[in-house]
Amino acid sequence: MGRRFVILSAAMGAGHDTVAAELARRLSDRGHLTQTIDVLDLLPVRLGTALRGCYAATIRHAPFVYDAIYQAYFMSSPPGQGRPNLDTSPVVVPAARALRRRLAADPPDALVSTFHLGAQIGGRLRDEGALRVPSVVVITDFAVHRQWLHPGNDIHLCPTPQTAEDVRRGGGRRALAVGPVVPEAFHTPSRPARVGAFAREFAARGPGRVPVLLSTGAWGLGSQLAETAALLSGHGWLPVVMCGRGRALRRRLQRVSGAVALGWVSDVPALMSAVGVLVMNAAGQTAAQALAAGVPVVSYRPIAGHGVHSARGMAEAGLCAYARSPRELLQALSDLGCDGPVRQARIDAGRALFTADAVDIVATAAREGAPVRDRVPGGPG
Structure with a gap:
């Protein structure tokens, strides 16, 4: 019963x-x-x-x-x-x-x-x-x-x-x-058709570039997101920004050359399967979902209060890289954005939580x- x-x-x-x-x-x-x-x-x-x-x-x-x-x-x-x-x-x-x-x-x-x-x-x-x-x-x-x-x-x-x-x-x-409690879809491979749709868009927008997902939460919050997207684009990455419900943020990011600004995404598991790294700003559910999906996580410019506190907690547990400067962000992406022992160790640490x-x-x-x-x-x- x-x-x-x-x-x-x-x-x-x-x-x-x-x-x-x-x-x-x-x-x-x-x-x-x-x-x-x-x-x-x-x-x-x-x-x-x-x-x-x-x-x-x-x-x-x-x-x-x-x-x-x-x-x-x-x-x-x-x-x-x-x-x-x-x-x-x-x-x-x-x-x-x-x-x-x-x-x-x-x-x-x-x-x-x-x-x-x-x-x-x-x-x-x-x-x-x-x-x-x-x-x-x-x-x-x-x-x-x-x-x-x-x-x-x-x-x-x-x-x-x-x-x-x-x-x-x-x-x-x-x-x-x-x-963390995350939907089962993040633990299993997404449908090739859905992943392919994202992958084709990213390949068209930035041929040969590794997509880097920037998370802003449901409300589209973050510090200097346009500057961060421009930094990544200028160094050969493809910044893909989840703007949530932040319409003004999306309009601002659409003006950044080489950036992909997304609104509300309903199929986040497929999106995760199409990117190389997540750059987070709050250590919230998107970060937990990335750990389940096997996507390495970098914290950069976390939001105040619980964002900073949780990002530090993740870093101390070996679950993310905590970048405190543009140079450290680029170095973390270099370490985690390509296949190798550093990237695999971070993926294994995340999946071991579940x-x-x-x-x-x-x-x-x-x-x-x-x-x-x-x-x-x-x-x-």
Whole structure:
């Protein structure tokens, strides 16, 4: 008999929703029922809409302000010197109250969070005894900030062994390194027809040049993207920029000689199969998808706050090159853009992350029930 799962996400960009949708798909394929809730919709008087707009505007126009907020409210204490995080955000209480009312009539068998506010809400409800089923947190960042941590949560599913270790040292009850959650299409070869369409376009636009994919996230965010595209084009690469929903950004990139500016791409697995390297700016879902697809990753000019934090986490784990200057970017592309031991080692490190299916653990937690957090102590991920 199928069970019911409630997934907490947030439309802050597309990354958290992408993970939530993949979890829901896998659970549905196994005969379970799922409901996905945007935690920002739980906030009163359209506060969630205001927070989303404020975040987008701040990270686009005043990144130094966002970085200051991130340092103050998100960064953890040094390992071993902090304590589990308890509701430091003022929006947790009203959101938790709203979710409690929603779940009262039809309680799920497990609560799953793919956004840090969801982790805070689930942990609070578990601590209060208002949630009597397991609360599972699926961490989508490559570096853990303290808003992901609440001692009430039962399990944290992490993208890397280092993030699992950071969760345990930060007070998480149980942390397992299972790898990022990405659609199966990124793990398997794409249809030749779709890859061929991209490959033919790239060959026509830059004959003999290796396509380098520049990611800007769903909102088309980034620093000096036109300058970066011009730099790559001027040194013999073919910059292919995913502009997301950033129409102004796409128009600006279309004026860069030798660059390919793409709008919203629906078949990202095929696009990944047609490029040589990903240059990322946020260490988000596009980076995770590249690791699954066997595309080496370079971080360059990451966005403020979580972008810098996660990019450093990826670099420290040996999952990407962190270029801090145009010279370092060109050197990283030279190392990773052509077949050889350096490129293969980076590809192997990325694919080695995917050790388990997060849904297996989520389903087991639901089957065993809430006492799972007391019966199963935290251990190595």
